[in-house]
Amino acid sequence: MSDAVIVIDFETTGISPAHGARATEVAAVLVADGRILDRYQSLMNTGAWIPPFIEQLTGISNRMIQQAPDAARVMGELARFIGDTPLVAHNASFDKKFLQAELDRIQLAPQAEMLCSMRVARRVYPQAVNHKLATLVRHARLVKTGAYHRALADAEMTAGLWLEMQAELGRQFGLERIPLALLRKIQSAPCRGLRGCVEAFRRSSNFQIQ
DNA sequence: TGCCAGGCCCTCTTTAGGGCCTT
Numbered sequence: 243m244s245d246a247v248i249v250i251d252f253e254t255t256g257i258s259p260a261h262g263a264r265a266t267e268v269a270a271v272l273v274a275d276g277r278i279l280d281r282y283q284s285l286m287n288t289g290a291w292i293p294p295f296i297e298q299l300t301g302i303s304n305r306m307i308q309q310a311p312d313a314a315r316v317m318g319e320l321a322r323f324i325g326d327t328p329l330v331a332h333n334a335s336f337d338k339k340f341l342q343a344e345l346d347r348i349q350l351a352p353q354a355e356m357l358c359s360m361r362v363a364r365r366v367y368p369q370a371v372n373h374k375l376a377t378l379v380r381h382a383r384l385v386k387t388g389a390y391h392r393a394l395a396d397a398e399m400t401a402g403l404w405l406e407m408q409a410e411l412g413r414q415f416g417l418e419r420i421p422l423a424l425l426r427k428i429q430s431a432p433c434r435g436l437r438g439c440v441e442a443f444r445r446s447s448n449f450q451i452q
Numbered sequence: 453t454g455c456c457a458g459g460c461c462c463t464c465t466t467t468a469g470g471g472c473c474t475t
Contacts, residue, residue: 254475258457263475293454296475335459336474360473361460374473391475433461 245422246274247357248323249330249404251397252340253300255290259343264290266302268316269393270323273330273401282323283394285310288344300391314348321345326353328422332375332400334358357422359400359407361429365436366407375399382406415440 250270256263265286272280285302287310297303310316331337334356341352363373370381376390384402388395408420411428417440424443431439 252475256454256456257475260458261456262454263456266475291454295454299475331474333459333472333474336457339457340475358460364461364472372472 245419246272246327247330247404247422248272248327248354249359249397249401250324250337250341250356251331251393251400252337253302253391253393254340255292255296257336259339262290263340264288265313265340265344266290266292266296266300266307267393268320269397270320271394271397271401272323272327273404276405278398278401280323281394281398282320283397284316284319286313286316287311288313301389302392313344317344317348317350321350321353324354329354329356330359330400330404331356332359332396332403334360357425358429359404362407362425363403364433365428365431365439366410368433368436375403378403382410411440415444 248270250268252265253267254263254265265288267285269281269283271278285306287307292302292304292307338356345352360373363370363378367378367381371377375396379386379399382403384399384406387398390396411417411420424440427439427443428436
């Protein structure tokens, strides 16, 4: 199973774990061989209070969280699901903070790198109106798998976007497959440097295009 | 009860400022 990734998405009580925000739901989907092969999803009870604005945004209520499994149990299950598989998230810096903060509480540390679908999308779809997940799903004419701002639906749609961006790169540059190493290069390349980045990677010693 | 961040990216830049994106 080459270049497998796990797409991860957290719903939370706020923006910053450094200011007390906690996770309320997490989903992770295993993507390999061009499709979703496995899923993990759970609400999680951290004891934190969800502000009304966030309840309205996500549809996740304080009542739902009170009945959810304990956060430590959920994060342990999530860590086992992830293992050391590379992660992908939309605006990865956000999910990375919460993954690290919630794992810290059970004395675990993230084992895997995290790539950012938003940074890749800014380079693959520079013409998009903006690079919000919902906009990119519409832009790429992907299937909407559920309500936005629920973890599993967002993770599945990010997975769809991840696969479609690889297909788009294949069409643009005549590549049969897009190695994870190339996506890693693309997300770190200048936003207007997509072609140069792919051509440089093509010339690299061990990259066989077709 | 309910405050709040921060890395990335662009440009009227680089000795900076402001918008984007996540909840």
